Amino acid sequence: MIEITSWNINSVRAREGLVTSFLERVRPDLLLLQEIKCEDHQFPAMAFSALGYDSVVVGQKAYNGVAVLHRVPVEVTATALPGTAEETPAARYVEVKTHGLRVGNLYLPNGNSGGEAGYEYKLRWMAALRERALWLLGQDEDFVLAGDYNVCPADFDYAKGAISANDALVRAPTRASFRALLNTGLTEAVRALHPAEPLYTFWDYQGGAWDRNCGLRIDHALLSPRLAERLVSAKIHKDERAKPQPSDHVPVSFFLET
Numbered sequence: 394m395i396e397i398t399s400w401n402i403n404s405v406r407a408r409e410g411l412v413t414s415f416l417e418r419v420r421p422d423l424l425l426l427q428e429i430k431c432e433d434h435q436f437p438a439m440a441f442s443a444l445g446y447d448s449v450v451v452g453q454k455a456y457n458g459v460a461v462l463h464r465v466p467v468e469v470t471a472t473a474l475p476g477t478a479e480e481t482p483a484a485r486y487v488e489v490k491t492h493g494l495r496v497g498n499l500y501l502p503n504g505n506s507g508g509e510a511g512y513e514y515k516l517r518w519m520a521a522l523r524e525r526a527l528w529l530l531g532q533d534e535d536f537v538l539a540g541d542y543n544v545c546p547a548d549f550d551y552a553k554g555a556i557s558a559n560d561a562l563v564r565a566p567t568r569a570s571f572r573a574l575l576n577t578g579l580t581e582a583v584r585a586l587h588p589a590e591p592l593y594t595f596w597d598y599q600g601g602a603w604d605r606n607c608g609l610r611i612d613h614a615l616l617s618p619r620l621a622e623r624l625v626s627a628k629i630h631k632d633e634r635a636k637p638q639p640s641d642h643v644p645v646s647f648f649l650e651t
Contacts (some may be wrong), residue, residue, distance in 0.1 A: 394625065395465075395492055395649050396421040399612055401500070401541040401595075401642035405429040405460070408640055409437045411633065412462075416444050419630075421646060422465050423491070425498035427541045429458035436460060453484035459498050459540070460487070467491045474499070475528075476521035485518070492651060494620060495529060499540035504561030512561050515543070519570040526577050530617065538579070539614035541642065544571045546581070549591055550610040555602065562611060580621035582614040582647040583629070595642045596634055603634055612645050623650040 398421040402408050405426060416424065424446070429436065431452050438448040446462040451472050461467065471488035474497075488497045499522065504515030522538065529536045545551045545563050556563060575581065583592065593608025602608065616624060630644040 395423075395651050396646055397423045397425065397496060397537065397539065397614070397649070398630075398644045398646040399425040399427070399498070399539040399541075399614060400644040401427040401612060401640060403428050403430070403640040403642065405458075406431055406435065406437060408638065409440055411636060411639065413440055413444060415630075415633070415644065416441065416446060416462070419644075419646070420464070422463070423467075423489075423496060424462040424644075425496070425539055426460045426462065427458075427498065427500035429460050430455055431458060449487055449489060451484045451487045456483070457500060458484045459500055461489050461496070461498055463489070463491065465491050470495060471497075474518070474521050474525060476524060477518055493535060495534050495536035497525070497536065497538040497540075499538060499542070501540070501542045501544070503543045504564075504567065512564075515561060516566055516570055519567075519574070523570070523574050523577060526574060526579060526615075526617075530577060534617065535620045536617045537582075537614055537620060537647075538574075539645075539647075541611060542571070542613045543611055544568070544613070545609055545611055546571050546584075546613075549589065550593075552591070552593065552605075552607040552609075555597075555607045555609055562609065574615060578618050579615040580618070580624070582616055582621075582624055583610075583627045583645065585621065585624060586627050592629055593631075594629055594645055598641055612642055614645065614647050620649065624648075625650055
């Protein structure tokens, strides 16, 4: 069995203690972090190394940034999403290979800032991610694309009043782009096992969203066809949101037969 966990940590230095506590208790094989908000040299790799985890870091000053913490050997296969690196230097993607599968860790643009140009960038990024999925399928690779997608795929993926109808996370082109990803043959891990439950992975810091359970489900793991057949279970670690000074996202784990 291999366990992979994805977590938008919303500043790894501010929440280093939450990460180390999670690693000590849960011990996933891979922990995919998004929005680490630091440059590579500022990443607290030594704290995680003390727990048996090496780090692959693609950082950026103050914004974005992704990292993979791993206690199994990995090979780095990409440090940017092909088709996006030339357009922007934003650190939003890292990909590794382990146990015969590729793991893409992504932080998809939100799309609510920068007006329509910012939203179009989100859609272009999603199109590039679909092209990466098609390329990996063409290579006959087993793979997962996991992380903060900044997409609520359906209306039951957010609580009433949690988001406006014109938000970039729920606009029709956003959802169409997400469906286009799935239509390549990918399986969304949580919904494959829990097709209709009102599950959330994000609660805003404002408006008492956590206390009211007014959340969104925007963190996803998409599995290639053979990998989907190996999916055993998935878990949203909701309790992490109740801890002192938490991220606004919680970890999402999925378990695969090896």
